[in-house]
Amino acid sequence: xxxxxxxxxxxxxxxxxxxxxxxxxxxxxxxxxxxxxxxxxxxxxxxxxxxxxxxxxxxxxxxxxxxxxxxxxxxxxxxxxxxxxxxxxxxxxxxxxxxxxxxxxxxxxxxxxxxxxxxxxxxxxxxxxxxxxxxxxxxxxxxxxxxxxxxxxxxxxxxxxxxxxxxxxxxxxxxxxxxxxxxxxxxxxxxxxxxxxxxxxxxxxxxxxxxxxxxxxxxxxxxxxxxxxxxxxxxxxxxxxxxxxxxxxxxxxxxxxxxxxxxxxxxxxxxxxxxxxxxxxxxxxxxxxxxxxxxxxxxxxxxxxxxxxxxxxxxxxxxxxxxxxxxxxx
Amino acid sequence: xxxxxxxxxxxxxxxxxxxxxxxxxxxxxxxxxxxxxxxxxxxxxxxxxxxxxxxxxxxxxxxxxxxxxxxxxxxxxxxxxxxxxxxxxxxxxxxxxxxxxxxxxxxxxxxxxxxxxxxxxxxxxxxxxxxxxxxxxxxxxxxxxxxxxxxxxxxxxxxxxxxxxxxxxxxxxxxxxxxxxxxxxxxxxxxxxxxxxxxxxxxxxxxxxxxxxxxxxxxxxxx
Numbered sequence: 001x002x003x004x005x006x007x008x009x010x011x012x013x014x015x016x017x018x019x020x021x022x023x024x025x026x027x028x029x030x031x032x033x034x035x036x037x038x039x040x041x042x043x044x045x046x047x048x049x050x051x052x053x054x055x056x057x058x059x060x061x062x063x064x065x066x067x068x069x070x071x072x073x074x075x076x077x078x079x080x081x082x083x084x085x086x087x088x089x090x091x092x093x094x095x096x097x098x099x100x101x102x103x104x105x106x107x108x109x110x111x112x113x114x115x116x117x118x119x120x121x122x123x124x125x126x127x128x129x130x131x132x133x134x135x136x137x138x139x140x141x142x143x144x145x146x147x148x149x150x151x152x153x154x155x156x157x158x159x160x161x162x163x164x165x166x167x168x169x170x171x172x173x174x175x176x177x178x179x180x181x182x183x184x185x186x187x188x189x190x191x192x193x194x195x196x197x198x199x200x201x202x203x204x205x206x207x208x209x210x211x212x213x214x215x216x217x218x219x220x221x222x223x224x225x226x227x228x229x230x231x232x233x234x235x236x237x238x239x240x241x242x243x244x245x246x247x248x249x250x251x252x253x254x255x256x257x258x259x260x261x262x263x264x265x266x267x268x269x270x271x272x273x274x275x276x277x278x279x280x281x282x283x284x285x286x287x288x289x290x291x292x293x294x295x296x297x298x299x300x301x302x303x304x305x306x307x308x309x310x311x312x313x314x315x316x317x318x319x320x321x322x323x324x325x326x327x328x329x330x
Numbered sequence: 331x332x333x334x335x336x337x338x339x340x341x342x343x344x345x346x347x348x349x350x351x352x353x354x355x356x357x358x359x360x361x362x363x364x365x366x367x368x369x370x371x372x373x374x375x376x377x378x379x380x381x382x383x384x385x386x387x388x389x390x391x392x393x394x395x396x397x398x399x400x401x402x403x404x405x406x407x408x409x410x411x412x413x414x415x416x417x418x419x420x421x422x423x424x425x426x427x428x429x430x431x432x433x434x435x436x437x438x439x440x441x442x443x444x445x446x447x448x449x450x451x452x453x454x455x456x457x458x459x460x461x462x463x464x465x466x467x468x469x470x471x472x473x474x475x476x477x478x479x480x481x482x483x484x485x486x487x488x489x490x491x492x493x494x495x496x497x498x499x500x501x502x503x504x505x506x507x508x509x510x511x512x513x514x515x516x517x518x519x520x521x522x523x524x525x526x527x528x529x530x531x532x533x534x535x536x537x538x539x540x541x542x543x544x545x546x547x548x549x550x551x552x553x
Contacts, residue, residue, distance in 0.1 A: 076445060078443070080496070081443065082494060082496065084445045084446070086445055145447075146408060146447065149404050149405040149408050150408050150412060152405060153346075153355075154352060154353065154354060195403055195405060196403045199403070232403070273523045274523075277495060310496065311495075311496055312495075
């Protein structure tokens with residue numbers, strides 16, 4: 001069995017894994033733009049969080065633009081905001097056919113590999129999880145998110161070809177992340193949560209499974225994140241075969257735990273904005289305790305934020321979250 | 331006869347049949363869509379008001395309801411909105427010459443700093459389908475652009491969308507600026523990271539958790 005999954009299932013405590021890098025970036029006095037462009041700075045942010053917070057693992061930035069940029073998409077990199085893709089790279093069958101699957105030398109990919117390599121080499125007492133975008137979410141950034149939603153019905157062959165190209169790149173990228181020495185990858189597939197369960201199975205699961213089959217083993221975990229899912233995509237997420245599934249705050253965690261197999265680790269789902277960013281220390285404690293009480297008894301549960309913590313989350317709120325988990329475990 | 335056209339058109343919009351060429355939905359493949367049926371209906375003497383009220387608005391109400399009940403999802407809703415748009419093209423001249431009256435004008439944009447548009451687009455199409463004229467200012471809309479649009483459409487309601495936690499805070503300066511030059515202008519906000527509490531804290535008059543809620547709010551203020 002996978003080492004991380006075994007650690008969770010056999011452990012007697014509830015473990016905590018907030019997905020976060022921005023608090024580390026802020027603490028070391030760097031900008032978001034610097035961290036998403038420079039592997040050394042990104043690593044320093046991960047290392048800071050490792051040194052200052054007691055979590056079950058470390059995570060890298062959930063930057064959903066680095067892969068699209070490698071394909072040639074234009075990316076907006078504001079100083080202190082999350083990067084975003086602008087414009088549309090492909091628009092029809094011909095442009096999809098002509099789209100070249102990029103090498104791992106393109107754009108900021110080498111910097112991301114460097115950040116993961118440094119984190120894996122220097123953080124040896126807990127797992128480090130890399131991050132990448134999911135195939136449907138990547139295809140949506142290349143084809144335009146609104147258009148791909150319609151495209152799956154109007155031009156399904158073109159969309160499937162695009163998804164195959166995205167998957168080919170993501171498999172190569174995940175293999176390189178694995179080779180960097182990390183213990184797993186969080187595959188962020190939020191756009192698939194806008195689909196019906198059946199469409200999620202066809203346009204996301206089929207492709208995510210190829211990534212899982214290519215990299216997941218006893219030493220490397222795939223954590224599939226889908227914060228858009230409101231319940232209709234849970235079976236499709238399970239069908240990917242990923243060792244661990246990460247859910248957003250739109251879902252009822254207790255219901256999900258009942259639905260997922262007990263040997264799959266289930267992570268989630270405190271609101272990263274409403275609880276972590278806008279909440280007070282008291283409200284964070286209250287919400288964390290409520291979730292822990294609701295999910296008590298599920299050995300496959302890891303408490304987490306429902307998505308990547310955004311910039312400007314008060315450090316006191318992260319501490320309140322972790323302290324509440326620690327107290328609950330006593 | 332007229333009823334037959336209206337029922338067929340309503341069905342096209344509800345199930346997202348845009349035109350004859352569209353392969354979706356599979357059970358309607360090879361049949362005329364909202365585009366062709368609207369054209370035929372107008373030629374046969376069905377009035378634009380009947381088309382708007384008895385086919386398009388009725389169908390989009392059903393679509394919004396199904397979406398809020400998780401019976402359909404974003405792709406199906408966008409296809410319905412596209413079908414409605416294909417029909418609406420034929421009605422534009424009647425809106426322009428005043429034959430058909432809309433419920434009001436809705437100015438819509440994603441707040442400055444934010445480049446996301448799927449939520450804005452979806453809501454804009456739904457509002458149009460609910461009988462409003464929609465002026466879509468696009469993404470990354472600066473304060474001045476909102477004010478300019480209000481100046482040109484003084485009775486309009488304004489909608490501001492944001493997807494990011496970093497940009498939702500930009501909504502307050504926009505609302506403050508709008509209220510300072512036009513205190514009676516109503517503003518509704520929406521977007522994934524928002525909540526009703528946040529909407530109230532920044533001085534918005536309305537908040538739409540989903541498109542259906544937003545439309546209900548809009549309809550209430552013109553009732």
